[in-house]
Amino acid sequence: MSTAADRELPLPPPAGCRAREILEIIADKWSLYVVASLGDGPRRFNELKRSIDGISQRMLTVTLRGLERNGILTRTVLNVMPPHVSYELTPMGSTLVAATAPLIEWSTRNLSAIDAARLEYDARGARRTSSRR
Amino acid sequence: MSTAADRELPLPPPAGCRAREILEIIADKWSLYVVASLGDGPRRFNELKRSIDGISQRMLTVTLRGLERNGILTRTVLNVMPPHVSYELTPMGSTLVAATAPLIEWSTRNLSAIDAARLEYDARGARRTSSRR
DNA sequence: CTGAATCCACCGGGATACTG
DNA sequence: CAGTATCCCGGTGGATTCAG
Numbered sequence: 001m002s003t004a005a006d007r008e009l010p011l012p013p014p015a016g017c018r019a020r021e022i023l024e025i026i027a028d029k030w031s032l033y034v035v036a037s038l039g040d041g042p043r044r045f046n047e048l049k050r051s052i053d054g055i056s057q058r059m060l061t062v063t064l065r066g067l068e069r070n071g072i073l074t075r076t077v078l079n080v081m082p083p084h085v086s087y088e089l090t091p092m093g094s095t096l097v098a099a100t101a102p103l104i105e106w107s108t109r110n111l112s113a114i115d116a117a118r119l120e121y122d123a124r125g126a127r128r129t130s131s132r133r
Numbered sequence: 134m135s136t137a138a139d140r141e142l143p144l145p146p147p148a149g150c151r152a153r154e155i156l157e158i159i160a161d162k163w164s165l166y167v168v169a170s171l172g173d174g175p176r177r178f179n180e181l182k183r184s185i186d187g188i189s190q191r192m193l194t195v196t197l198r199g200l201e202r203n204g205i206l207t208r209t210v211l212n213v214m215p216p217h218v219s220y221e222l223t224p225m226g227s228t229l230v231a232a233t234a235p236l237i238e239w240s241t242r243n244l245s246a247i248d249a250a251r252l253e254y255d256a257r258g259a260r261r262t263s264s265r266r
Numbered sequence: 267c268t269g270a271a272t273c274c275a276c277c278g279g280g281a282t283a284c285t286g
Numbered sequence: 287c288a289g290t291a292t293c294c295c296g297g298t299g300g301a302t303t304c305a306g
Contacts, residue, residue, distance in 0.1 A: 020165055022240030022247070027160035029299075032153055045268055056300055061269060071250025082267045083306085092246055099239035106232035107155030113225055114155070117204025162279075178288050189280055194289060215287045216286085 025070050026100065030055055030063045035089070038073060039097045042088040072096060158203050159233065163188055163196045168222070171206060172230045175221040205229060 026032050033052045037043060043051070049060050064087060067073045072093040078084035089097065159165050166185045170176060176184070182193050197220060200206045205226040211217035222230065 018244055019237045019240045020162075022244070023160070023165060023236070025247075027156070029153075032156055036152075057269075058271095058301085059299060062299085069251055069254040070247050071254075077268095083269095085268060092243055092250075095243070096239060099235045102232045102235050103156070104152045106229060107152045110225055110228070111151055111155070114158075114203050117225075118202055121202040121204075182288095190289070191281090191291095192279060195279085210288095216289090218288060 025067070025072065026096070028063065028066075030059055031067060032100070034060070034063050034067060035072065035093065035097055035100070038087060038089045038093070042086050044087070045085050048087065067093070158200070158205065159229070161196065161199075163192055164200060165233070167193070167196050167200060168205065168226065168230055168233075171220060171222045171226070175219050177220070178218050181220065200226070 026035065030052065033055070034048060037048055037051050045060070045064075048064075049055060049057065052060070055063075064073070064075065068075050071090055074088050074090055076086045076088065078086065159168065163185065166188070167181060170181055170184050178193070178197075181197075182188060182190065185193070188196075197206070197208065201208050204223055207221050207223055209219045209221065211219065
C-alpha cells in the first residue's frame with residue numbers, strides 16, 4: 001500500500017501552469033519570426049512574407065491572426081487600390097519581444113555548446129549514461 | 134510526380150535565426166514543465182511523472198531524452214534494485230531556466246490582458262479591424 | 267496585394283501493454 | 287522502478303487554387 005508516497009503534490013500545474021498556455025503564443029513554428037520582424041517596426045503582409053524565409057502565405061495569415069487575437073499586434077487596413085495592410089506590435093507585443101530577448105541571447109550564447117552536446121550524445125549512441133553504484 | 138527527386142530544404146532559415154531552432158528545445162508540450170520541475174533540484178523518473186500533471190510515461194521519456202541530448206540535463210543510473218534514475222539540470226540547463234524566467238513573468242503579468250484581447254477579438258467576430266483611408 | 271479555402275502528408279503525442 | 291513497443295487519432299503546416 002502507501003509505501004512512502006505521502007508526497008502527494010496537490011498542485012502539479014503550479015502557478016506557472018498557464019505559462020505553458022502563454023508559451024504557446026510563440027511556440028508555434030513562425031510566431032517568433034513574425035514578432036521579431038515586427039520588432040523593427042510596422043510591416044505589410046508581403047514585406048513580412050519576404051522577410052521570413054520559407055513561410056507560406058497560409059501560415060503567415062494564420063500566425064498573424066493568432067497574434068492579433070492575443071493582442072500582440074494590430075492589423076490596419078488601408079482602403080486603397082491596391083489594398084495595403086499594415087501590421088504593428090501593440091505595447092504588450094513590444095514587452096513580449098523584450099521578454100523573449102534573454103532567451104534569444106541564451107540561444108546564441110549556447111549554440112555551440114548545444115551542438116557539441118548533441119554530437120557527443122549521438123556519438124555514444126545514447127547507450128552510455130553515467131552510472132553509479 | 135517525381136517527388137522523390139526533390140529532396141531538399143532541411144533548414145533554410147537565415148544566418149542568425151537559429152534562435153528558432155533553440156526555442157524548439159522548450160517549445161514542445163512538456164519540456165518547460167520538466168525543466169521547471171528540475172529547477173527545484175534533482176528528481177527521479179516517477180517523481181517527475183507525479184509532479185507533472187497529465188504527462189504520459191512515453192512523453193516523459195521522450196522529453197527527457199531530448200533535453201539530455203541537448204545538454205540541458207543529465208541522466209544518472211543507480212545500479213541497485215530496484216533501479217533508480219536521477220535527472221538533474223546541467224549548468225547550462227540552469228542558465229536556460231534563468232533565461233525563461235522573464236517570459237514566465239511576462240505571461241503571468243499579461244494573462245488577463247491576453248484573455249481580454251481574445252474576448253474582444255472573438256466578440257467582434259474578427260470582422261472589424263481598424264481601417265484608414 | 268491580401269487573403270480564404272481545399273486537399274493532404276507528416277508527426278506529435280495519448281492509451282495501452284510488455285520488459286529488465 | 288524505469289523504461290520500450292504499438293497502435294492510432296488529431297493537429298500542424300505545406301502546396302495549390304480561388305476571390306475581393
